[in-house]
Amino acid sequence: MRSVESVFEIIAEPNRRAILSLLASSQQSVGEIEHQLRMTQPTVSKHLRVLREAGFVESMVDAQRRLYRLKPERFQEVDAWLAQFRRFWSAHVDALERHLDRMDGSTPRKPASTKKKARKTTRPNHGRDKGETK
Amino acid sequence: MRSVESVFEIIAEPNRRAILSLLASSQQSVGEIEHQLRMTQPTVSKHLRVLREAGFVESMVDAQRRLYRLKPERFQEVDAWLAQFRRFWSAHVDALERHLDRMDGSTPRKPASTKKKARKTTRPNHGRDKGETK
DNA sequence: TCCTCATATACTACAACGGGAATATACGTG
DNA sequence: CACGTATATTCCCGTTGTAGTATATGAGGA
Numbered sequence: 001m002r003s004v005e006s007v008f009e010i011i012a013e014p015n016r017r018a019i020l021s022l023l024a025s026s027q028q029s030v031g032e033i034e035h036q037l038r039m040t041q042p043t044v045s046k047h048l049r050v051l052r053e054a055g056f057v058e059s060m061v062d063a064q065r066r067l068y069r070l071k072p073e074r075f076q077e078v079d080a081w082l083a084q085f086r087r088f089w090s091a092h093v094d095a096l097e098r099h100l101d102r103m104d105g106s107t108p109r110k111p112a113s114t115k116k117k118a119r120k121t122t123r124p125n126h127g128r129d130k131g132e133t134k
Numbered sequence: 135m136r137s138v139e140s141v142f143e144i145i146a147e148p149n150r151r152a153i154l155s156l157l158a159s160s161q162q163s164v165g166e167i168e169h170q171l172r173m174t175q176p177t178v179s180k181h182l183r184v185l186r187e188a189g190f191v192e193s194m195v196d197a198q199r200r201l202y203r204l205k206p207e208r209f210q211e212v213d214a215w216l217a218q219f220r221r222f223w224s225a226h227v228d229a230l231e232r233h234l235d236r237m238d239g240s241t242p243r244k245p246a247s248t249k250k251k252a253r254k255t256t257r258p259n260h261g262r263d264k265g266e267t268k
Numbered sequence: 269t270c271c272t273c274a275t276a277t278a279c280t281a282c283a284a285c286g287g288g289a290a291t292a293t294a295c296g297t298g
Numbered sequence: 299c300a301c302g303t304a305t306a307t308t309c310c311c312g313t314t315g316t317a318g319t320a321t322a323t324g325a326g327g328a
Contacts, residue, residue, distance in 0.1 A: 006256070012146035013286080017215070031307055043287065045306055064295045064304045072222035079223075082213055084158050088206035089213075117143050147316085161275045165274060177317065179276055198325050 010054045016047050017037060019048045020070065023057060027069035141211045149173060150181050154204065157191060161203035188259045 011017055018037050022028060028036075034044045048068055051057045055074050059066040145151055152171050156162060162170075168178045182202055185191045189208050193200045 006146075006148065008142065008146045008151065012140075012142045013243065015286090017142065022219060024222075031303095040288070042289085042307080043306070048284080061295095066305065070219065070222055072219070075216060075219045076223050078212070078216055082209060082216070084155060084219050085204065085206070085209045088158075088204055133326080149316090165273095174318075175275070176277080176319085180316080183276080195325095200275065 005050075005054055007054070007074050009052060010056060010074070011078070013047065013050075015043065016051060019044070019047055019051065020056060023045060023070045027060075028069045029062070029065040029066070029067050033068070056083075139184075139188055141188070141208050142207070144184060144190060145186075147181065147210070149177065150185060152179070153181055153185065154190060157202060157204045160196075161201045163199040163201055165199070167202070211231070234238075 015037070017104070019033055021035060022031070022033060030041065030044055030048065033048075034041050037044070039047075045125075048057065048059070052059060055071055057068045058071050059068045061067075145154070153167055156167060156170060164175065164178055164182065167173070167182075168175050173181075181198070182191065182193070186193060186202075189205055192205050193202050195201075196214070225229045
């Protein structure tokens with residue numbers, strides 16, 4: 001049992017990231033995840049187990065279902081690691097500021113899901129430029 | 135050749151993260167990395183190759199040495215991914231603010247709106263649950 | 269040119285991870 | 299209590315990634 005997995009090994013798996021992104025909108029049951037992401041049920045359960053034991057999600061029992069939702073702590077670890085490299089792209093400070101603006105809103109407890117497009121987020125850029133690669 | 139590796143698979147490897155952290159302080163030659171991180175030379179070279187082809191680092195030739203240094207683009211991708219989860223740890227907004235404060239010294243002209251915004255510390259719950267796990 | 273340092277690559281073995289199929293467990297209902 | 303649904307777990311197997319050792323490439327100096 002790899003209970004000491006680093007945050008990064010957890011989120012390295014594409015399906016797990018998909019699950020996390022899905023849960024970012026609202027909590028979901030295993031079956032809903034399975035259906036929306038087109039994964040088999042055992043696969044979903046296995047990834048959820050990894051995510052749960054890693055502290056990325058937690059589950060609530062709802063009859064025969066389990067509702068999964070995000071837990072924030074581990075994401076902060078990623079953010080903390082990233083911090084040491086922030087000075088390298090300090091060009092986008094205002095993007096961070098915009099973040100603050102968006103963040104101090106209310107925290108919905110019910111799946112009200114007021115999906116507003118907010119403002120355009122920072123383009124991830126992807127500067128596909130010079131190859132290097134020897 | 136896995137040229138289409140996701141950012142996350144790259145940083146999932148502990149040694150690679152160590153190399154990146156080391157390069158965050160300043161550029162280094164392969165031998166310096168090898169010595170400081172106590173890794174064998176082929177291991178360092180192999181990881182550097184992965185990092186280089188993934189766009190995390192670039193190398194300069196210095197006589198027989200190669201000096202490696204960070205490239206910022208890919209880190210931004212991680213940050214962009216993380217963005218969708220930021221609202222979950224809004225409790226620590228002021229930590230982000232501190233970030234801004236530290237950063238705008240080294241950043242080009244940005245008239246910079248006043249960073250002091252009324253914060254409300256909306257505790258998004260996420261408090262005490264731990265149990266679960268089956 | 270030959271030698272040495274610095275780095276890159278090739279090859280191999282091994283361990284971990286993820287998926288699929290089958291099965292087990294838990295819950296609610298008739 | 300038997301049954302169906304929802305989820306978890308087990309077993310097996312193919313793939314992938316990493317470390318290690320040995321070797322290749324390339325540049326500088328005698």
